[in-house]
Amino acid sequence: MRVLGLMSGTSLDAVDAAVVEVEARGTTLDVSLTGWTEEPWPADxxxxxxxxxxxxxxAPAELSSASMAIGELFADVAARAAASAGIPLQSIDLVASHGQTVHHHVDADGRAVGTLQIGQPAVIAERTGRTVVADFRPRDIAAGGQGAPLVSFVDALLFGEEARTVAALNLGGMANVTVVPAGAPFEAIAFDTGPGNSLIDGVARRLLGQPLDRDGAGAAAGRPSRSLVDQLMDDPYFHRAPPKSTGRERFGEAAVTRLVAAGRALGLDEFVVLATATELTARSVAGALARWSPAWPAVIHLSGGGTRNPALMSALERAMARETPSGAVLPRLQPVDDGGLPAAAKEALCFAVLGHEALHGRPNSLPGCTGARHPSVLGAIWPGDNYLELVGRVPPARDSSPRIARIVLSRSSADERRRVPA
Ligand SMILES: Nc1ncnc2c1ncn2[C@@H]1O[C@H](COP(=O)(O)OP(=O)(O)OP(=O)(O)O)[C@@H](O)[C@H]1O
Ligand SMILES: [Mg+2]
Incomplete structure (x- = not known):
């Protein structure tokens, strides 16, 4: 089945699209990436x-009309992604759209009590004629979960190994990890560790007048303030046990304002504040792994825009070295690109897989990762012109294979991949 995954994260930097071939073979899901794009958001x-x-x-008027407009954007990106991959839009079987999170509501006790992703799937179905799966998160919350991190399902089944515990870390707006114990992918745990790029971006915007600390140049020009990092690490979020999730509600502009004010009060220059935000991000990731990883991972598969920030990467390496238990080996920090999965395509590919599983009525969540009471089929369906033909290809219940236990990314197609210009 040919699935087009659409993702836009909390950084609001770009809409990511991936054209993915997904085929079940018994309990294995074969996945290959045909093409992908990253399109910057229209400024308005x-x-x-x-x-x-x-x-x-x-206002509801603003919210509902923005959702329609973003649906138009997603439909346009889907059409352009198909075109630049050299594939007719009509050959796409399914569009899986994460949507744009505008609020992820976690209450004072750390329970997720609401989440809202906009970008009307109805508009995508109307414009493309393709069947759409979207709105993945609410069902997990309804089942008592955090509704996040949902990529953990793919992380566990794709990266899990028989003999070694491994982890996956995505440095997006927030940072999330999945830890997959050796030989036990269904026992994986996952959670948001806290900020990914959100504080770094925010400080860069305030103090450098730039949307991001490009290539970590600002942070590299300063040294982090140890005392301010220590103080910021007191945030109760960092001390809460997983499952847990967070967002810009906690680590967004208000947090940036507090950080900048604290830096000013201490007389720190902009590069020191930037280095401090970078160090805090790295320390919160490494500290969370040290505290909550059921076993020390041998390798950490890295993805997300934060991997393009060398200052953050070296801060993470140092922080991991400090947290590595004596007798254990420093985990190898391995960009997912090394395994044939372009980092920029990872999350869109993950949602393509989640959408494929939803269409097949198979659970696509892991309770150990989201904290839900049970696995669920996450995602709702908006029928397109191809809906009946599509469901006709879903095996009837008596023949349907049991739950997918493993995901295999075919290297060959990834090797033949073309970087599709936006
Ligand atoms: N060259 C670069 N130097 C420094 N930072 C970069 C660079 N390129 C990208 N980034 C960072 O990556 C961020 C975007 O990352 P990404 O697209 O993974 O986040 P996201 O869209 O919020 O996704 P998520 O859903 O995982 O939160 C940018 O906001 C920026 O902070
Ligand atoms: Mg992004």
Missing amino acids: LREAIVGWSEAAAV
């Missing part, structure tokens, strides 16, 4: 919704 749309996760109020 981004401007309209940036800050909503922290806004005291957003």
Whole structure:
């Protein structure tokens, strides 16, 4: 089945699309990547919704019309992604769209009590004629989970190994990890460790007037303030046991304001504040692994835009070295690209897989990762012109294979991949 995955994260930097071939073979899911794109957000749309996760109020009129407009954007990106992969849009069987998170509501006790992703799937179905799966998170929350991190399902089944505990770390707006114990992918745990790029981006915007600390140049020009990092590590979120999830509601602009003010009070220059935000991010990731990883991972599969920030990468290496238990080996920090999965395509590919599983009525969540009471089929379906033909290809219940136990990314197609220009 040919699935087009669409993802836009909390950084609001780009809409990512991946065209993915997905085929079940018994309990193994064969996945190969045909093409992918990253398209920057149109400035006006981004401007309209940036800050909503922290806004005291957003009018229903604005929310509903933004959702329609973002649906148009997603439909356009899907069409362009298919075109640049050299594939007719009509040959796409399914579009799986994560949507744009505008609020992820976690209460004072750490329970997820609401989550809202917008970008009307109905518009995507209408414009493309393709069947759409979207709105993955609410069902997990309904089952008592965090509704996040959902890529953990793919992480566990794709990266899990028989003999070694491994981890996956995505440095997006937030940072999330999945730890997969040796030989036990269904026992994986996952959680958001805290900020990924959100504080670094925010400080860069405030103090350097730039949307990001490009190549970590700003942080590299300063040395982190140890005392300020220590103080910031007191945030109760870092001390809460998983499962847990977070967002810009906690580590967004208000947190940046506090960080910048604390830096100013200490008389720190902008590069020191940037280095401090970078160090905090790295320490919160390494500290969370040290505290909650059921076994020390041998390798950490890295993805997300944060991997393009060398200052963050070296801070992470140092922090992991400090946290590695005596007698254990420093985990190898391995970009997912090394395994044939382009980092920029990873999350869109993950949602393509989750959408494929939803269409087949198979659970696509892991309770150990999201904290839900049970695995669920996450995602709702918006029928396209191809809906009946598509469901006709789903094996009837008596023949359907049991739950997928393993995902295999075919290297050959990834090797033949073409980087599709936006
Ligand atoms: N060259 C670079 N130097 C420094 N940082 C970079 C660079 N390129 C990308 N980044 C960082 O990566 C971020 C985007 O990462 P990504 O797309 O993984 O996040 P996201 O869209 O929020 O996804 P998620 O859903 O995982 O939160 C940018 O906001 C920026 O902070
Ligand atoms: Mg992004």
